[in-house]
Amino acid sequence: MRAAHLDTRICSPEVELVPNRRGYGEGLLEAGKRDARIVALAADLTESTQTHMFAEAFPDRFVQCGVAEQNMASVASGMAAMGKIPFIASYAMFSPGRSWEQIRTTIAYNDVNVKIIGAHAGVSVGPDGATHQAIEDIAIMRVIPNMVVIAPADVHEARKAVLAAAQYEGPVYIRLARAPSPVVTTPESPFVIGKAEYCFEAAGAPEQTVGLVTTGTLLHHGLEAAEALQQSGYGVLLLHMPTVKPLDTEALLALSERCVGLVTIEEHQQAGGLGSAVAEFLSAARPTLIIPVGVADQFGQSGDPEELITHYHLDTPAIEMAAKRVLGG
Amino acid sequence: MNYLHSNDVARLERKANEIRQSIIEMLTAAQSGHTAGPLGMADVFTLLYFEVLKHDPQNPDWEERDRVVLSNGHICPVLYATLAHAGYFPVEELLTLRQFGSRLQGHPHRGTLPGIETSSGPLGSGLSQAIGMALAERMNNPYSAKYFYCLTGDGEVNEGQIWEAAMLAGKEKLHNLIVIIDRNGIQIDGYTKDVMPLEPLRAKFEAFNFDVQEVDGHNIRSINDAIGKAQAVYSQPSVIIAHTIASKGVDVFERDFRWHGNPPGKGPEDRVPRDQQAQVALEKLRTLAGTISQETL
Numbered sequence: 001m002r003a004a005h006l007d008t009r010i011c012s013p014e015v016e017l018v019p020n021r022r023g024y025g026e027g028l029l030e031a032g033k034r035d036a037r038i039v040a041l042a043a044d045l046t047e048s049t050q051t052h053m054f055a056e057a058f059p060d061r062f063v064q065c066g067v068a069e070q071n072m073a074s075v076a077s078g079m080a081a082m083g084k085i086p087f088i089a090s091y092a093m094f095s096p097g098r099s100w101e102q103i104r105t106t107i108a109y110n111d112v113n114v115k116i117i118g119a120h121a122g123v124s125v126g127p128d129g130a131t132h133q134a135i136e137d138i139a140i141m142r143v144i145p146n147m148v149v150i151a152p153a154d155v156h157e158a159r160k161a162v163l164a165a166a167q168y169e170g171p172v173y174i175r176l177a178r179a180p181s182p183v184v185t186t187p188e189s190p191f192v193i194g195k196a197e198y199c200f201e202a203a204g205a206p207e208q209t210v211g212l213v214t215t216g217t218l219l220h221h222g223l224e225a226a227e228a229l230q231q232s233g234y235g236v237l238l239l240h241m242p243t244v245k246p247l248d249t250e251a252l253l254a255l256s257e258r259c260v261g262l263v264t265i266e267e268h269q270q271a272g273g274l275g276s277a278v279a280e281f282l283s284a285a286r287p288t289l290i291i292p293v294g295v296a297d298q299f300g301q302s303g304d305p306e307e308l309i310t311h312y313h314l315d316t317p318a319i320e321m322a323a324k325r326v327l328g329g
Numbered sequence: 330m331n332y333l334h335s336n337d338v339a340r341l342e343r344k345a346n347e348i349r350q351s352i353i354e355m356l357t358a359a360q361s362g363h364t365a366g367p368l369g370m371a372d373v374f375t376l377l378y379f380e381v382l383k384h385d386p387q388n389p390d391w392e393e394r395d396r397v398v399l400s401n402g403h404i405c406p407v408l409y410a411t412l413a414h415a416g417y418f419p420v421e422e423l424l425t426l427r428q429f430g431s432r433l434q435g436h437p438h439r440g441t442l443p444g445i446e447t448s449s450g451p452l453g454s455g456l457s458q459a460i461g462m463a464l465a466e467r468m469n470n471p472y473s474a475k476y477f478y479c480l481t482g483d484g485e486v487n488e489g490q491i492w493e494a495a496m497l498a499g500k501e502k503l504h505n506l507i508v509i510i511d512r513n514g515i516q517i518d519g520y521t522k523d524v525m526p527l528e529p530l531r532a533k534f535e536a537f538n539f540d541v542q543e544v545d546g547h548n549i550r551s552i553n554d555a556i557g558k559a560q561a562v563y564s565q566p567s568v569i570i571a572h573t574i575a576s577k578g579v580d581v582f583e584r585d586f587r588w589h590g591n592p593p594g595k596g597p598e599d600r601v602p603r604d605q606q607a608q609v610a611l612e613k614l615r616t617l618a619g620t621i622s623q624e625t626l
Contacts, residue, residue, distance in 0.1 A: 039468070063464060066500075071493035074454040078398075078461020081439075081447065082469070086461075102454050102490070109448045110439045 400455020
């Protein structure tokens with residue numbers, strides 16, 4: 001059954017749809033009110049990254065960098081060296097996509113307190129097409145030492161991730177989506193950097209139970225698949241991992257002991273993302289069958305978000321099918 | 330800004346010469362690293378650390394210090410040697426350059442060595458960081474007396490990020506930002522005029538709303554005057570184009586782009602055999618290229 005902390009309207013027609021980037025705007029404003037060291041930088045995408053709420057409230061703590069993401073990353077590094085807590089926001093394709101080396105060297109290698117917000121990640125960006133659909137960002141950020149990587153499921157989790165990042169000392173990457181997505185969690189749902197949470201538990205005998213591991217907005221599809229699998233008589237556990245790095249290895253190990261195999265679910269390339277991170281850990285700690293649900297080494301394209309989620313086999317039936325493969329069906 | 334008397338100039342020139350000797354010694358010990366840029370910028374670095382900067386080598390994290398951001402990190406031998414001579418760490422440690430376990434990394438790493446404000450090496454990002462520091466300082470205190478010095482090279486300004494940063498500095502009217510460009514005319518692949526012509530460089534920075542000065546990068550008094558003027562500029566960032574001679578001080582290495590990335594012992598062989606390059610360089614420096622005997626210096 002679904003975890004008690006989740007929104008009860010999830011799988012009903014009343015489910016609320018909100019882009020999780022709004023959680024960034026709200027969280028940043030809130031964090032900014034609490035801590036005067038927080039500053040925000042934008043690269044000509046102030047409103048669509050939802051930075052405008054902070055910029056309007058604190059114009060003296062906002063820096064408009066123009067369309068120059070590489071500069072923005074390193075300016076933030078310099079500001080952090082002077083004691084500020086900079087949040088830089090753009091589309092994930094441009095930051096970290098274009099500014100990767102600046103993030104790696106001037107933020108992570110310097111180990112300064114900069115938060116990087118990559119909005120418009122995933123194929124659900126939709127009509128803008130492949131040029132704007134970052135499905136490689138988890139991979140390129142996860143591989144950088146000192147970097148924390150978070151992919152929130154919805155607006156509440158995004159807000160909490162921003163508040164947590166503001167209090168965490170060190171570089172953090174938060175990946176957000178453009179399209180409105182189901183509000184799955186509630187303001188009361190727990191969020192701690194580095195902690196995974198069970199969102200669905202209907203365990204059977206381990207050999208008849210599949211573990212679903214989600215990050216980002218596909219949590220919703222994961223929950224739908226879990227319900228369907230349970231109705232078909234399978235045991236199913238869904239562990240949601242908003243933090244891809246540091247990986248909650250303790251939770252993964254415990255999950256792997258309760259099931260026959262795992263399905264990792266992310267709106268990202270199969271290569272280098274959550275699935276890779278889970279496999280890197282479990283292959284040594286407790287060899288486990290893992291079927292990845294993710295983009296299979298392809299670029300995105302234009303379309304409606306849900307159309308694209310289906311096309312790239314990231315939707316509920318694709319998750320169910322992967323789960324049945326794990327269960328030997 | 331202080332007026333420099335002739336004895337000040339003589340003191341600083343002597344110090345710059347000691348720093349150049351340290352550069353040769355450390356590069357020779359490492360058998361790896363860059364020679365031309367460090368030797369060329371020794372006068373600028375000496376003036377900064379022994380005359381201009383507000384800083385305290387005994388308290389490198391002193392909050393009120395001026396900040397020096399070395400953007401073209403590959404010339405770090407001159408930064409390391411100057412920091413050591415200024416008292417940030419023992420001069421003997423210079424001989425560990427580029428060795429395993431050394432605090433003197435091949436390119437600077439923030440947090441490893443006292444006095445290093447940022448990691449650098451990949452070109453183009455130091456100016457952005459200096460701008461970020463200057464912006465943060467202005468937010469904290471609009472009447473701050475701190476200055477933010479960014480050292481960069483003429484090869485480095487090929488990088489697009491330099492111009493992204495320059496646009497922002499001009500927009501923000503960062504009067505506390507002073508950029509010094511090592512205009513030595515060389516980069517790895519050759520002369521800058523061949524690899525990627527920069528002129529009119531002054532006009533480029535003027536077009537980005539910088540106050541621009543050009544100086545002889547080996548004339549201590551001229552550089553000091555230019556920095557003083559740059560400090561006085563109101564409502565504009567400053568750039569000082571320091572015309573330098575690559576490998577300055579070792580005449581047989583000077584102006585030769587082949588010395589960009591090679592240490593003595595691995596440089597071009599047509600003028601000095603490799604096994605004599607370190608010894609010749611040190612002798613040239615100790616005798617000011619043979620114009621004086623070693624004893625008088």
